Amino acid sequence: MTQSFKATAIGLAALLVVLLSVVMLERPRAGLEISDFSVGTTPVTLYQKPDSEGPVVVVAHGFAGSRQIMQAYSLHLAQSGYRVLAFDLEGHGRNPKPMSGDVTSVDGTTALLVAETRAVIDAARGLPRAGPVSLLGHSMATDIIIRAAIAEREQGSPVAAVVAISMFSEAVSANEPMRLLAISGEWESRLRQAALDAVHLIDPQAGEGQLVTSGDVARLAVVAPRVEHVGVLFSPTAIDAATDWLDQTYDRQSGAGAGAMGLWILALLGGIVAGFYPLAARLPQAPPVADLPVQRFLMATIAPAVVAPLLITPFYTNFMPVLVADYLMIHLAVFGVLQLALSGHWRSMKTGLPLVAAGALAVWGILVFGLALDRYAASFWPTAERLPVIAILALGTIPFMLGDSVVTGAGRGALWRRVFARLILFASLIAAAMLDPEQLTFVVIVLPVFVLFFVVHGLMGRWVARRSGALAAGIGLGLCLAWSLGVSFPLFARG
Numbered sequence: 001m002t003q004s005f006k007a008t009a010i011g012l013a014a015l016l017v018v019l020l021s022v023v024m025l026e027r028p029r030a031g032l033e034i035s036d037f038s039v040g041t042t043p044v045t046l047y048q049k050p051d052s053e054g055p056v057v058v059v060a061h062g063f064a065g066s067r068q069i070m071q072a073y074s075l076h077l078a079q080s081g082y083r084v085l086a087f088d089l090e091g092h093g094r095n096p097k098p099m100s101g102d103v104t105s106v107d108g109t110t111a112l113l114v115a116e117t118r119a120v121i122d123a124a125r126g127l128p129r130a131g132p133v134s135l136l137g138h139s140m141a142t143d144i145i146i147r148a149a150i151a152e153r154e155q156g157s158p159v160a161a162v163v164a165i166s167m168f169s170e171a172v173s174a175n176e177p178m179r180l181l182a183i184s185g186e187w188e189s190r191l192r193q194a195a196l197d198a199v200h201l202i203d204p205q206a207g208e209g210q211l212v213t214s215g216d217v218a219r220l221a222v223v224a225p226r227v228e229h230v231g232v233l234f235s236p237t238a239i240d241a242a243t244d245w246l247d248q249t250y251d252r253q254s255g256a257g258a259g260a261m262g263l264w265i266l267a268l269l270g271g272i273v274a275g276f277y278p279l280a281a282r283l284p285q286a287p288p289v290a291d292l293p294v295q296r297f298l299m300a301t302i303a304p305a306v307v308a309p310l311l312i313t314p315f316y317t318n319f320m321p322v323l324v325a326d327y328l329m330i331h332l333a334v335f336g337v338l339q340l341a342l343s344g345h346w347r348s349m350k351t352g353l354p355l356v357a358a359g360a361l362a363v364w365g366i367l368v369f370g371l372a373l374d375r376y377a378a379s380f381w382p383t384a385e386r387l388p389v390i391a392i393l394a395l396g397t398i399p400f401m402l403g404d405s406v407v408t409g410a411g412r413g414a415l416w417r418r419v420f421a422r423l424i425l426f427a428s429l430i431a432a433a434m435l436d437p438e439q440l441t442f443v444v445i446v447l448p449v450f451v452l453f454f455v456v457h458g459l460m461g462r463w464v465a466r467r468s469g470a471l472a473a474g475i476g477l478g479l480c481l482a483w484s485l486g487v488s489f490p491l492f493a494r495g
Contacts, residue, residue, distance in 0.1 A: 003281060011278035017271035024264045025376050028075040039123045041097040042116055043067070044087040047078035054081040055131060055160070055250045056124045060117060061086075062139030062166070064445070064488055066093030066379035072234050072261045073136060073242060080243055080254035085124050089113055089141070091490035093379040098321055098491035110143065117141075117148045121159070132160035134246055138233060143169035149177040161249040163242045166229055168194050174201040175217060181245040182221045185232035195221035220245065234262025265377050269456065272372055276364045276460045283357045286469035289410040291417075292343055300407050301421050304338035305428035313435045322389050323492045324442045328485065329396035331432060335425065336396070339403025354475070357468035361476030365457050366483050382487050390486035397485070398478030401461070405474040411465030422454050442489075449488050453481055 035046050045067050048054075057077055059070050067074075067086040074084045090113065091099035102108030117135075124133045137145040142164035149159045150171060161179040166188055172180070182195030196208065199219045203212040211220045224235035232238050239258035247254050292300065308331050320326035374380040382390060404425075405411070408418045426447055433440045457480045465473035 007278035007281040010274055014271045014275035014277070017267055018275065021264045021268035021271060024259075025261065025268065028071075028079060028259065028261065032075070032078050039087070039119050040116075041095065042087050042090070042120060043094045044085055044120060044123065045074070047074045047084040047086070049078065049081065052078075052081060052083055053129045054083055055134065055246065055252075056083045056085065056127055057134045057136055057246065058117070058120055058124050058145075059084055059086040060089065060135070060137035060141035060145055061092065062137075062141050064092070064490060065138065065141075068093070068374065068376070069230075069233060069378050070136075070138065071376065072258065073239055075261075076239050076258045077136075077243060077246070080247075081252070082246065083124075083127060083130075085120060087120050088379070089144075090116055091492055094381075094383055095491075096383050096385055098385075098493040100493040106147075110147065113144045114147045114151065117144050118151060121148065121152065125157075132158070134161040134163070134249060135159055136163040136165070136242060138165040139168075139229065142167040143171065146177055146180075147171045153178070161246060163245055164195075165232055165238065165242075166191050167198070172198045172201070174214070178216055179218045179249060180220075181242065182219075183232065183238045183241055184221070184223055185227040185229060185235070185238075186223055186225050187228040188232070191229075192221070192223060231262065234260075234265070236260060261376075268372055268376065269369065272364075272369050273456055273460060276361075276368075277463060279360060279364065280460070280463035280467055283360060283464065283468045283472075284354065285467055286354070286472070288412060288466075289406070289470060291409045291413055292407060296343065297407060297417060300339050300342040300403075301424045303342055304335045304403075305424045305431075307338060308334045308428055309432035309435055313432055313440070316436065316439065318439065318494060320389060320392060321385070321491050321493060322486070322489050324440060324446065325389055325393060325485065325489060327432070327440060327443065328429075328446065329393050331429065332396035332400035335428065336399030336401070336403035339407055340399070343403070343406050354468050354472035357464050357472035358475035358479075361460060361464045361473065362479040365460060365476065365480035369456070370483075380483075380487055382483075385491060386486050390482050393486050394479060394482035397481040398475060401478040401481060402470065402474030405461070405465050405470035405477070408465075410470040411462035411473065422450070426450070446485070446489065449484060453484055457481070457484070 033048050033050055037044055059074050061070050066088055070086050074086045077084050088095040090097045099109055101112050121133055124130060135145040135149055145162060146169045149162050152159050162177045163181045165183045167182045168191060182198055184192040184195050199206045199212055199221045202214045202219050206212045208221045208223050222241045224232050224238035227235045236258040243254050312330050316327055318326050370380040404421060408421055429443050433443045457477060461473040461477040464476060
């Protein structure tokens with residue numbers, strides 16, 4: 001098989017996968033009215049069938065999430081006749097207002113997010129014939145919606161039911177919330193125990209899947225098989241359990257079960273990544289770069305990992321309106337510059353800027369991939385407040401990705417080298433969090449973003465590096481990484 005034929009075949013197969021995935025992902029939207037509005041500064045999306053007057057459910061996302069990541073629940077509930085209001089919490093998604101307050105205090109950031117959620121609940125009650133509203137949330141939002149439910153009952157306007165996905169909340173008691181379904185992924189052992197603890201407040205002998213009641217209080221802990229903290233958001237078992245719980249609450253019956261939306265999202269994104277291969281095969285070609293000797297490779301990876309946290313943490317002060325983004329920028333810049341200096345290969349880079357190759361990677365990784373991600377899975381388009389953050393992050397991500405491209409042989413290095421180079425970065429960031437846990441704990445939370453980035457964008461960058469050199473891949477990937485980090489982490493106003 002010639003290289004040209006291989007690239008064409010991959011491109012056609014990728015196009016078919018993308019088209020089929022889009023068709024399948026659009027099906028849950030068919031027949032729905034989807035409209036956007038704001039409650040104060042909070043962006044809200046209303047999902048409903050035309051002229052629907054079904055029960056109302058308010059849906060809240062977890063930390064670093066958005067309305068999009070909750071769509072599997074929102075769309076299925078809307079297709080089942082519910083009216084769903086999903087919103088972006090402060091600092092998240094398209095919400096221009098940053099989070100604020102003390103993140104370690106219930107009376108700080110948590111109280112502000114509870115107040116925001118209650119404002120959306122008020123808006124939900126303003127819908128025609130709304131009736132008692134129910135709440136559904138994931139991860140961080142479980143604590144928010146549980147506290148909001150307690151406050152609503154104390155005010156004399158109780159919610160009908162609470163669905164807490166990947167739940168953790170110290171506010172759960174034997175009496176509150178009154179009607180609680182806790183859904184956990186099979187691989188969330190700590191959160192499964194938290195769900196059981198909530199059930200055991202009513203019946204210490206009850207197990208998962210066993211409904212327990214005491215007067216008006218009802219509890220149920222459900223496990224979604226073979227999923228973790230993110231997979232539970234797309235699990236048909238979890239979505240059906242949430243729908244059944246709400247159906248029982250409102251004495252109604254929904255139709256067909258949930259589909260495999262998560263699998264189609266993976267297929268779509270995989271098809272988009274594969275679709276870049278034939279484009280990369282036609283980029284301008286650069287001479288290959290020789291592998292670094294093992295000793296120099298180890299020095300160019302280990303030394304920056306040790307030096308960066310030791311050099312930066314004693315003098316670090318935050319200056320950007322995004323949690324730990326400023327530290328990441330400095331850490332990555334120092335890491336990358338040291339890698340380039342210690343590798344010695346920076347001299348062999350092309351003197352001219354490979355704008356075509358770098359631009360193709362950036363456009364595909366940000367615009368094409370981002371369009372799909374933003375519509376079906378996670379917010380990827382920045383508000384105006386995030387654009388300066390992305391620009392500043394690029395000052396660190398571009399040097400880092402240049403260094404990474406060089407030490408991994410411009411996409412031609414052995415697998416162990418590529419894996420080691422990424423693991424040593426993670427170790428360096430974890431070390432920084434350990435050196436300054438008060439300010440840098442959130443650095444650890446960004447690691448899954450890096451993992452996904454290296455799996456997805458890293459593969460496309462490898463194709464570019466092998467074709468057009470380390471400089472093209474480094475610039476293109478640096479821009480993609482700055483964008484990914486800039487849209488992922490919450491805006492936060494300190495002070």
